Amino acid sequence: MRPAPDGRTPVDPDRARQLLTGELSALDDRLRAAEDNRAEASADTLGQEGALGQHPGDYGTEVNTTMEADLSVTTLSEQRRRVQDAIDRLDEGGYGRCAVCGREIDDERLEARPEVPTCREHADTPVVT
Numbered sequence: 001m002r003p004a005p006d007g008r009t010p011v012d013p014d015r016a017r018q019l020l021t022g023e024l025s026a027l028d029d030r031l032r033a034a035e036d037n038r039a040e041a042s043a044d045t046l047g048q049e050g051a052l053g054q055h056p057g058d059y060g061t062e063v064n065t066t067m068e069a070d071l072s073v074t075t076l077s078e079q080r081r082r083v084q085d086a087i088d089r090l091d092e093g094g095y096g097r098c099a100v101c102g103r104e105i106d107d108e109r110l111e112a113r114p115e116v117p118t119c120r121e122h123a124d125t126p127v128v129t
């Protein structure tokens, strides 16, 4: 991998990679569990519809459960993509730099959230990857 243009390495890449791959496999586990949950939630919705002469008012709860399960699958997938992107940046040598302004992201921030693509100042700036 290429060294940073100024010759400094913002964070230890080996350590960052270790953190990120650990995070990636943890997310894979959670994603699998969330997908199971979602499958169960939809199965419940389909299985119970009409079968117990259920009051139509109860139906909304089931739909919400399905939506929540969907939401967590989506959230986890997005988080997984961010982690994967960070690993790609490690491979390309651009890791540890803000995707918006190009400045180094401070170590403390990377240590807490090794997948972040931006510095503190641009934490809320959407990054298109």
Ligand SMILES: [Zn+2]
Pocket: 098, 099, 100, 101, 102, 103, 118, 119, 120, 121, 122
């Ligand atoms: Zn920035």
